[in-house]
Amino acid sequence: MTRHDLDALRRVVSDACRVLAGRGLADGILGHISLRIDGRTLLVRCRGARERGLLYTxxxxxxxxDLDGAAAVPGELDGWDVPNELPLHTEVLRARPDVACVVHAHPPAVVAADLAGLAIRPVVGAFDIPGTRLAARGVPVYPRGVLVRDRRLAAEMTAALGDRDAVVLRGHGLTCTGASVPEAVLRAVSVDTIARISLDVVKSGGTLIDLPETDMRELPDLGGSFHHDTAWRHELARLG
Known part of the structure; x- marks a missing residue:
């Protein structure tokens, strides 16, 4: 991979961090995104001397x-610190060859919904087709409100994730995966949206009901160019 290629991917990840913050999923200085480069290296948001939070990545x-958190090339980490929760990313990448990107964020609605006993369920339909399918596959919960800062804890979280697209971290946040940066971030947005809707329904005195299977079968696949490419251009445009 050329330096130009790597610089372009740095831009993709930094834009994605700003999208997370712009969406309110990673307020302040907490949260990070990683992108697999090859079998032993990844790009990840680090903190430098001018740290101002995800919105300003x-x-x-x-x-x-590398997978152990060391600089992949000499001088790469001069002036930067890797995230305390880097193992959260690297353990998923070790266990899931299908995953290229890992997103870790702290959406308040996702945390609140889980603490209220509300699972991420397919309660919407065409409102968010990819999100509905993600929820129908199941979004498990890692039931420990800990900082996932070593491989032991990261292995626990990864086991809870299993082969799913996302896992809620109780009292902590959310980890989402994807075959690309946009896919992982858009999945996080979908989980947050369903959590917000679920909280609103319950607060209004309503009852959450899963989408009927007959309706699930009617949901079309509008294709990646719509669900990912167009949706991602929208997210970038929202940043201004």
């Missing part, structure tokens, strides 16, 4: 490290 904040 720049490509230079995205550093190339």
């Amino acid at each position: 720049e490509p230079d904040d995205i550093r190339l490290v």
Whole structure:
């Protein structure tokens, strides 16, 4: 991979961090995104001396490290610190060859819904087709409100995730996966949206009911160019 290619991917990850913050899923300085480069290295958002939070992420904040958190090339981490929860990313990447991107965020609605006993369920339909399918597959819960800062805890979280697209971390946040950066981030947005809707329904005195199987079968696949490419351009445009 050329330096130009790597710099372009740094931009993709930094834009994605800003999307998370712009959507309110990673307020302040907490949260990070990683992208697999090859079997031993990944790009990940790190904290530098000018740290201002995810909304202000720049490509230079995205550093190339190995699976143990060491600089992948000399000087790569000079002035930057890897996330405390880097093992959260690397353990998923070790266990899931189908995953290229890992998103870790702290959406308040997702945390609140889980603490209220509300699972992420397919309660919507055409409102968000990819989100409905994600919810129908199941979004498990890692039941420990800990900082996932070592491989032991990360292995627990990864086991809870299993082969699913996302896992809720009780009292903590959310981890989403994807075959690309946009896919992982858009999945996080969908989980957050369903959590918000679920909370609103319950607060209004309503009852959450899963979409009937007959309706699930009617939901079309509108294709990646619509669900991912167009949706991602929208997310980037929202940043202004």
